[in-house]
Amino acid sequence: MRRSITAAAMSAALSIGVAAPAFANPTPGADHLGDRVFTNLGNGGYDVGHYDVAFDYRPGTPLMDSAVRIDATATQDLSSFSLDSTVRKLNSVRVDGRPAQFRTQDSTEKLYVTPDRPLAKGKRFAVEISYVSDRTYDPVSPAPADPRNVHWFEKPDGFVTFAQPDRAHEFFPGNDHPSDKATITSHITVPSDVQAVSNGTLRDKKTEGGRTTYTFGTRDPIPTDTAVFAVGxxxxxxxxxxxxxxxxxxxxxxxxxxxxxxxxxxxxxxxxxxxxxxxxxxxxxxxxxxxxxxxxxxxxxxxxxxxxxxxxxxxxxxxxxxxxxxxxxxxxxAVSVNRWSDDMWLSEGHASLYSFLYQGDKGFRPTETGLKQWYEQDNSFRASDGPPGRPKDTISVLGTTNSAALMLYGLRTMVGPDTFQRIEQTFFRQFRNRAASTQDYIDVANRLSGKDYTAYFKDWLYGDHTPPMPGHPDWAPGQA
Missing domain, CATH: 3.30.2010.30 (Zincin-like)
Structure with a gap:
């Protein structure tokens, strides 16, 4: 009796639309994120929380049966969405366990997915993709990351991947942009006489029938370009x-x-x-x-x-x-860049500055010796690659190192090492596990120093010529 009443009530509710999901106007998610250099990269309408990637490696063939599950949250009412992808062959796409329509567009390296029903804003959903990886497949990328366009590095006993800046979607479909970080689990099945390696910690290892599956996972979200998979x-x-x-x-x-x-x-x-x-x-x-x-x-x-x-x-x-x-x-x-084209200096500049400070502390080379050499070459770098906040092309994005390290060293000179350290640590704590922009860093530096260094940053980040180096009036940049 109770079941029949419940069924009747449900039927009545459905007849007046009570149980039907309400969508004001579901629309497709954006198929790029407006990166000035990587114009097609990234996708809108959702936020990825986790990737679960699987590869089945077999010697003697570049083909691997592969799969990825993407757990994401809709940030708008979605009628459809896109993923970055250049995988060799797509077998199937499912959204929340149901088959979804999909199509690819090679010119923009996109996989477009239409679920069988719209996804409401705030809904958590799962995308399951079965595909074949081909380690010899060389797609004609609209934005190759390096002149050789090699990202599957083949070895006699396996392979290793190189994803930066925009090649992780050769390995698995996803939102391949540093502004959308996620945790990653990887399952790599290999012959038992070789090993698999990936990010994070080894969560599980199982051997059956002469083949071993290694499962690795990250505790914290990472940008897709820092995912790595290796066999050997x-x-x-x-x-x-x-x-x-x-x-x-x-x-x-x-x-x-x-x-x-x-x-x-x-x-x-x-x-x-x-x-x-x-x-x-x-x-x-x-x-x-x-x-x-x-x-x-x-x-x-x-x-x-x-x-x-x-x-x-x-x-x-x-x-x-x-x-x-x-x-x-x-x-x-841990703090990724918000835009490759505008903010990569935050990553490369810091890494290079501290490597110079480390050399000085360890007695390998005086810190200022290397920095002065870079300063003398900086006009030439700006002419060829563009200033660090406005790199000219995809190769230049990865070359924002020199000017940005010099700029940070100049800031350190002006505010003093103690204040500079407070700026660095505060900025990191504030944006840990998030993506940060140039303006985010400027805001923290201005607040903690008590002075407005906006003009200083803009001269270094966007100027066509090398600005003066604070504290070093005798340093002179070379001519471009």
Whole structure:
């Protein structure tokens, strides 16, 4: 009796529209975020909370059965939405467990998804995508991140990925923009005689039928460009950092012994950076050392990645590069940039400044020696790449290092080291696990210094020529 009454009541409610979801006017989410250089990158209408990515690696083929689940929240009433994607082959797309219509557009590297029903603003929803990864697939990108356009680095025993700035969507569809950070879980299935490595901590490891699945996960949200996936023969080198911080490094086995001195230096590096910026922001840290080449040292979140031979061996003074990538864990990873084209200096400038200060503190090279050399070259960099707040192109975005480090060093000179440290630590605490803009940093600097340095920042960030260096009237920039 109770069930029939309930059914009747439900039927009556539906007949007058009580139970029907109300949408004022559901519309498609934006298919870009207005980045001046990466004009097609990013997507609007939702916020990603978590990615769950899976790869099935099999030797002898570049193809991998792959899948991603994206947990997101609608920020508007959505009739449809887009994702960044250049994956080789899409098998299916489901939204909240139901098949969804989808189409791709190669020219903009987009995957457009239309759920079978609109998504209300504030609704949490899940997108499940089955696809095939092809590590030899070379899409004609509208904005290649480097001249070689290589982001799957093949190795005799596996591969390693390089995602910065806009290539994570070659590995998995998503909102591939640093302003939308998310936690990531990865499941990588490999033959049991090789290992898999990814961001965060090892959550699970299961072997069945001669194949092993490694599950890694991050505790904190990270930008997609700092996700890394690797397969190969690795030796794990574990240690403890300050306050018991777990340090987990994985180095290609053939290079592990020669790299050990550099890896052993990581605890002291973390301690030094913590004195400048405050506690390390993630649950673990370490380095991934690969054998046989990598595009550049890269600040992958929790796992800075290097070519082991060139990045983790040689003169111990080269550990300054390791510190550069370590500082990115604070600036670039925990605090990501709001726009590649406008704010990348926040990441690169800080990493380079502290690597110079580290060299000075350790006696490798006086801090001002390297900075003066950069100052003398700065006009030339501005002519070729543009000023740090207005880089000319996708390659220049990654080259905002020099001018921004000089600008921050000048600010430090004007306000004094103590006030500068308060600015840095306050800015980091305020924007940790968020994306920050240039104006955000200027606001914090002005507030804590008690002076208005807006004009100073604008001269350095947007000027066509190198401004004077505070405290160094004898420094002269070279001519472009």
């Amino acid at each position: 023969h690795f030796t794990e080198l574990d240690a403890k950092g300050p306050n018991g911080l777990p340090l987990r490094s994985s180095v290609a086995t053939a290079q592990a012994d020669a790299s050990k001195a550099f890896v052993d230096d990581i605890p002291s590096q973390v301690a030094w950076v913590e004195k400048q910026l405050g506690p390390y922001p993630f649950e673990t840290y370490g380095v991934l050392g690969v054998d046989g080449g990598y595009f550049a040292a890269m600040e992958n979140a929790t796992l800075s990645t290097f070519d082991a031979k060139s990045g983790l061996q040689g003169d111990i003074a080269h550990t300054a590069t390791m510190v550069h990538e370590l500082v990115h864990q604070w600036f670039g990873d």
